[in-house]
Each structure stands twice: as C-alpha cells, then as structure tokens.
Amino acid sequence: MTEDEQDRAEILENYRAQLEAMVAGDTEELGELLTEDFSLTHMTGYFQPKQEWLAQMRAGQFVYHAAREKDVSVHLSGDTARLMGRIITDATVYGARAKWPLQLSMDFIRVDGEWLASRSEATTW
Numbered sequence: 001m002t003e004d005e006q007d008r009a010e011i012l013e014n015y016r017a018q019l020e021a022m023v024a025g026d027t028e029e030l031g032e033l034l035t036e037d038f039s040l041t042h043m044t045g046y047f048q049p050k051q052e053w054l055a056q057m058r059a060g061q062f063v064y065h066a067a068r069e070k071d072v073s074v075h076l077s078g079d080t081a082r083l084m085g086r087i088i089t090d091a092t093v094y095g096a097r098a099k100w101p102l103q104l105s106m107d108f109i110r111v112d113g114e115w116l117a118s119r120s121e122a123t124t125w
Contacts, residue, residue: 079110
C-alpha cells in the first residue's frame, strides 16, 4: 500500500468512526476524532464549535438514529485532505425527527501523525 493509499484509508476510517460515534451518541469517541478547534456548519448555515455541538448531543438536542453512507471521495494535499461524503441521516434535532440527504465537505489535517477532522460543512443534495 502506498503512503497516499494509507492516508486515504486512515481518513476514511476516521470519517466512518465519526458516523458510528454519532449514531451511538458517543461524544467522547467523537471528540477524539476531531481537532480542538473543529467546527460544524449545519445545513441551515449555523456555525457551531465542537464543544457546543458535543454538549448539545449529550443534552439530547441532536440524536442521530442512523447515518447511511452513499458515496465518499478523498482528495489529499500533503498533510491536509478534503473528504466529500454523501449520507442519509435519520436524526432528531430539537425534538423533530426527519431523514436528510446530507453532503458533508470535511477538512482533515495530520496532527502528530494522526488524521483528524478540522471542519465539516453539511448541505443537502
């Protein structure tokens, strides 16, 4: 396996672990997959820092029931990468449950040899 293939595999592993942690409600595991200054821009345009998002998950304001991967691609550039993923998310947000087709644009950076997500932007597709 080439270094690029290894990097892509590690980024995909992180991404899929994020989806699993979201569905499991495991904010501790999820937090470890993200940089400290990670931010999520929701499909509504709301910009949310990592700690606020995780706190709202712990409080039950964001409950992810399923996140089904449809397709994903990774573009590498040295110690940074951009992942584009399409998922179908079944979630209860502020008490309202729905399924959304989300496209995630995620930036990853290598931190001490480990790939972590530094930013995510969700839009619908």
